[in-house]
Amino acid sequence: MKGLLIKDFKMMKNQKNIFLTGAGIAVAVALLSGDSAFLISYVTIVGAMSALGTISYDEFDNGFAFLFSLPVTRKTYALEKYLFGIIFGGALCLAATAVAVAAEYLRTGGFSLPALIVGLTELPVLVFILSITIPFKLKFGPEKSRLALFASAGLIFIVGFVILRALDNGQIDVTSALTELLRTRPGLAVGAAIAATAAMLLLSIGISIGIVNKKEF
Amino acid sequence: MLKIENLRKRYPNFSLSCSLEVERGRVTGLIGKNGAGKSTTFKAILGLIFPDGGKISLFGKDVREFTLADRQKIGAVLSDSGFSGYLTPGDVADILEKLYERFDKAFFAGQLKKSGLPRDKKIKDFSTGMKAKLKVLAAISYNAEFLILDEPTAGLDAIARDELYTLLREFMEEDEERGILISSHFSADLETLCDDLYMIDAGEIVLHEDADVILSDYAILKTDPEQFAALDRQYVLSVKKERYGYRCLTDQKRFYVENFPGVAIENGTIDEVMRMIAKGEEA
Numbered sequence: 001m002k003g004l005l006i007k008d009f010k011m012m013k014n015q016k017n018i019f020l021t022g023a024g025i026a027v028a029v030a031l032l033s034g035d036s037a038f039l040i041s042y043v044t045i046v047g048a049m050s051a052l053g054t055i056s057y058d059e060f061d062n063g064f065a066f067l068f069s070l071p072v073t074r075k076t077y078a079l080e081k082y083l084f085g086i087i088f089g090g091a092l093c094l095a096a097t098a099v100a101v102a103a104e105y106l107r108t109g110g111f112s113l114p115a116l117i118v119g120l121t122e123l124p125v126l127v128f129i130l131s132i133t134i135p136f137k138l139k140f141g142p143e144k145s146r147l148a149l150f151a152s153a154g155l156i157f158i159v160g161f162v163i164l165r166a167l168d169n170g171q172i173d174v175t176s177a178l179t180e181l182l183r184t185r186p187g188l189a190v191g192a193a194i195a196a197t198a199a200m201l202l203l204s205i206g207i208s209i210g211i212v213n214k215k216e217f
Numbered sequence: 218m219l220k221i222e223n224l225r226k227r228y229p230n231f232s233l234s235c236s237l238e239v240e241r242g243r244v245t246g247l248i249g250k251n252g253a254g255k256s257t258t259f260k261a262i263l264g265l266i267f268p269d270g271g272k273i274s275l276f277g278k279d280v281r282e283f284t285l286a287d288r289q290k291i292g293a294v295l296s297d298s299g300f301s302g303y304l305t306p307g308d309v310a311d312i313l314e315k316l317y318e319r320f321d322k323a324f325f326a327g328q329l330k331k332s333g334l335p336r337d338k339k340i341k342d343f344s345t346g347m348k349a350k351l352k353v354l355a356a357i358s359y360n361a362e363f364l365i366l367d368e369p370t371a372g373l374d375a376i377a378r379d380e381l382y383t384l385l386r387e388f389m390e391e392d393e394e395r396g397i398l399i400s401s402h403f404s405a406d407l408e409t410l411c412d413d414l415y416m417i418d419a420g421e422i423v424l425h426e427d428a429d430v431i432l433s434d435y436a437i438l439k440t441d442p443e444q445f446a447a448l449d450r451q452y453v454l455s456v457k458k459e460r461y462g463y464r465c466l467t468d469q470k471r472f473y474v475e476n477f478p479g480v481a482i483e484n485g486t487i488d489e490v491m492r493m494i495a496k497g498e499e500a
Contacts, residue, residue: 003315010308011301014339057301066298069263071288071316217265217298 004072004080005087008054012088015050022046027099034107036100036115040093044122047092048129051085055134056142065217074215078138078208082201085130093122124197131197131204138211218363218396224261224271233257233420236271239363242393244385246407246428247400248491249417255400256296258417259367262398263293275363289317292356296368296400299352302341306334306351317359325358332380345372353381357388364388366399370406378403382410404487408432414487418495426468428487435485436470437493439463444480455493466493 012019023043030039058067068074097119104112136145136152167174182189219239226233233254239245249255260266262273264280273280278287300309306329313320329336332350340348353369364385370378389395401407407414408428416424426435440448441462450456452469466485467473473482483489 003312006315007301007304007308007312010305010311011303014303014305014308057303061302062295062298063301064298065260065265066293066295066300068265069291069293069295071285073285216267217260 043096044093047089074212243412244397246411246414254420290362292361307336319360364397437483438465439481
């Protein structure tokens with residue numbers, strides 16, 4: 001695991017120019033517009049996408065074959081992708097939050113609680129992105145996974161729409177119910193959201209391990 | 218050390234059926250043209266593909282039951298795969314250090330220097346030869362017991378190939394318990410490096426012989442039609458029709474030298490033997 005993590009961090013390090021340019025643009029936009037939510041979301045998503053990009057780098061030029069000839073199990077490889085994504089994306093998210101809070105302080109002299117809240121809510125979003133995308137990347141490779149993701153997103157949207165419509169027809173207002181829950185029992189709502197994210201992460205890890213275990217290189 | 222028994226793997230247009238063995242202290246070559254099944258065999262040993270049948274054991278253990286500690290004893294070079302091009306040799310050293318308990322960082326650094334490989338340049342900017350050297354250097358840098366080298370010299374010029382073979386000889390001299398399975402297009406080079414050779418054609422092993430025996434006992438007989446008609450063909454392994462008559466492969470050169478002095482006899486080379494076995498007709 002340690003060797004794989006080092007490999008991915010090294011690959012990120014070797015592309016630091018891209019990150020520095022992206023970070024510079026994000027910080028400039030945040031400072032000029034004062035939109036800390038944009039900065040944090042943008043940086044977190046860039047972090048998630050970059051971490052996911054390491055799968056493409058691993059696969060490039062048939063690299064998987066060599067990678068799995070090293071003392072690395074297929075299960076460890078799949079797990080490492082989640083861990084690296086969470087560490088790398090999480091670190092960028094926290095760094096962006098710190099920059100947003102600092103920027104707010106420089107502009108107004110006050111502490112920005114909303115920026116901190118956005119930062120914390122971005123973490124489950126990061127896990128969500130990784131959980132959805134990693135199995136697709138592993139199953140379909142860098143090119144086809146994009147198509148598969150779009151198709152799946154479309155399918156989820158249609159299914160969600162149909163379910164909401166059905167609930168609507170049954171006189172159940174989901175949005176109001178959720179808003180009410182968040183207002184009356186915020187602890188339960190946050191707990192449920194965290195539990196749902198964790199369940200999704202575990203399910204995604206299980207699927208990814210299954211995918212890598214079946215692959216031939 | 219390595220024992221492959223009746224390994225089978227079927228693809229839509231190709232099927233492999235192979236048995237071979239590598240003994241400790243020996244360098245065994247696997248020779249065959251592109252698509253003959255060399256890489257498929259190597260990938261099966263490394264657990265990269267799932268065989269349809271047969272058994273592969275290494276260090277006396279079924280490779281399907283290998284632990285990470287077992288895998289640390291293998292050094293692998295694959296022809297079409299290696300470290301990501303976005304890494305540098307320096308990064309590779311840091312990664313290997315974490316993956317292999319016995320990684321010798323000083324040796325690796327020394328060999329990089331000796332081979333003229335820059336420590337901080339991305340691998341994707343390396344020439345084919347530099348990439349090939351790096352792969353082999355990495356494989357011999359953690360005191361592996363068994364090297365599995367698929368086309369390690371691809372893209373190297375004659376001098377670089379010599380340097381690489383010297384490294385492999387030194388690797389074998391350091392410890393007699395080590396073993397190497399190597400494939401190459403440059404059969405002539407394998408003649409001097411390998412103790413024994415397997416030839417694979419269309420997914421099947423067609424010949425297994427000691428390299429010395431191939432060089433000393435195998436020969437090509439060039440006969441005109443009359444000579445061919447009169448030839449005692451009990452030691453002829455395969456025959457190919459040519460413009461001038463027939464080209465015959467034998468593993469009993471001395472017999473023909475002594476009994477058929479009129480026949481032109483060429484010493485066997487691995488390339489020639491392989492060509493005759495792959496393209497000739499059975500005698």
